[in-house]
Amino acid sequence: MPDFTAFRHPVLAVPCPVCRAPVGIWCGNSIGLPSAELHAARSIEAERAFIDQHGPDAAIIRVATGWQIDRRGLIRD
Numbered sequence: 014m015p016d017f018t019a020f021r022h023p024v025l026a027v028p029c030p031v032c033r034a035p036v037g038i039w040c041g042n043s044i045g046l047p048s049a050e051l052h053a054a055r056s057i058e059a060e061r062a063f064i065d066q067h068g069p070d071a072a073i074i075r076v077a078t079g080w081q082i083d084r085r086g087l088i089r090d
């Protein structure tokens with residue numbers, strides 16, 4: 014099960030379907046250098062997995078120590 018709080022960006026919890034970067038590794042371009050942005054398809058996949066795991070009302074928030082799941086974040090805000 015992906016851990017969305019384990020990495021410097023929540024999207025890194027899933028592998029990238031575009032550049033094949035594994036879990037925890039930033040997306041790369043065609044010559045293997047890190048991309049400025051994570052691939053959009055990876056963000057969509059991460060969002061889908063996040064909702065599967067935490068439900069449609071959850072959000073992930075940046076806190077001083079990293080990332081934290083807020084189960085009702087989308088309802089309250």
Ligand SMILES: [Zn+2]
Nearest residue numbers: 029032040052
């Ligand atoms: Zn990628």
